[in-house]
Amino acid sequence: MTSTKMPSIVHTGAEIRQLIHSAQLSGKRVGVVPTMGALHAGHLSLIDAAREQCDLVVATIFVNPTQFAPGEDFERYPRNLEADAAKLASCGCDIVFAPAVDEMYPQGYGTSIDVGAVSRPLEGERRPTHFAGVATVVLKLFQLVPANRAYFGHKDYQQTLVVRQMVRDLNVPIDIVVCPTVRETDGLAMSSRNAYLSPDERKRATALHDSMQLAAQLASTGERSVAKLTAAMEQHLNEVGGFVLDYIAFVRQDTVELVDEVTGPTVILIAAHLGQTRLIDNLVIG
Template identity: 45%
Template sequence: MQTFEHIPSLRAALKERRQAGETIGVVPTMGYLHDGHLELVRRAKAETDCVVVTIFVNPTQFAPNEDFASYPRDAERDLQLLAGLDVDYVFAPPVEEIYPEPLQTTVSLKPLGDILIGAVRPGHFSGVATVVAKLFNIVGPDRAYFGEKDFQQLAVIRKMVADLNFPIEIVGVPTVREPDGLAMSSRNVRLSAEDRKAARVLSAALEAGARRIGSGEREVEPVLAEMRSLIAGEAAVRLRSLDIRDAHDLGEVQSIDRPVVILVTAQAGSVLLIDQREAMPLLPSAQGRTILAP
């Protein structure tokens, strides 16, 4: 495994692999890796010839009052984990390598980047899309791997790639969870023991919502009301947003008559957590039976 901090040296190494006819996969991360990240790497290793993992805590996706300075970092541990998976290259640049001078060009997706989490964290997805576009241009991958836990981020990246004609396949990988259901996140390490226990309510509420939809509920509000009630039972958890959206494009749904995604953003103590669960409604068939939506 080779580690690079500078763009020209990484590009030179990748040029040789590309000229040899190898396919390149990239896994963009902000480091402090957990098994969710490692599952992305495993998929990339299985599906491409050469895997690049990027480690970069991107300052432009944090607002001034957010946790950029305190975002967890452990470069030595990250490199050990990646070496154990036989990753080819790690790109871990300093901030000045990615942003040598103030940007005059950014990527902004409207309305997709301004709804849901984008409304809670204004400017966040512009920062995400811009840095991912830069990483794609640096690496030139054939495939890029992202977790479905950050469902809106995945949708933003897919839309950017389609709109700007990046020749890259975006691969979404299912959320990896702790044994108690909590979605794996680098931020989980900052939860106190009490908040960590309380945060389990998010996956429990998502499971309850998906179960109600799967049993035939077609109205949005009863599902959300049940979930809000469950989350309200945990005093340490403050709900920031809860939505049911079209699983394809995150559009609003008036009736649950297609595959949907339930998205939750909540504060557990001082830590902002996100999670999601896709749900398939029951639809009537031509023979009068009920079937799961495709």
């Protein structure tokens, strides 16, 4: 922890862009951490990584309406800018960019980014408008906060691929840094949505990580069949109970290409509903 000074809070695109340009003109390397707020230790680990590599660290806090489908949790998504700013102060964040919806999407707004094949399967199949909303808001944030580096967590594996594809395809001059998933001591991946879990659901939720660890253990002892590894994961989740599975997928690392056998670096992806809460996680094996 490097500082307890409260970060400056900026609400307009014009002001944040000017601050970034001024910092870069003076030779500073700028890092940005895009978030939707409701910050936890996973987010703060991204701030720590940016702090180590950059001279000025900006966190964006914006609950982006275009990445939520009708009936999802946009309205109830936790929002507490004051609490988030205090957490950011504890790890040395310099500036918070917290725009209003009409700052990001002014009246008459009509443009959307389609990132193509990487956004179609898995999360894209279950939430068809989600990645267009993600790509669009991230590109807008990179325009308003034209940092040198942007930091994302590996927990949102497919999102990191979408962002990298968008940056590459549209020649956005920013380096994307993906940092490891941060977990609770019992293995549950940290997520703002964990706050929705009841105490009983919170205990059960660790089964997601446990099931992936089981598959990793089986793979390490020679089991290559994805069908058999998936069956073992499903059996474990059924024994714990309470899960409605969206998918278990095994993909070649750095892609969304499904594999039938674990023959090299492979990412297990899992998404499931537990009560009213949808949880995702992933683990690299092989």
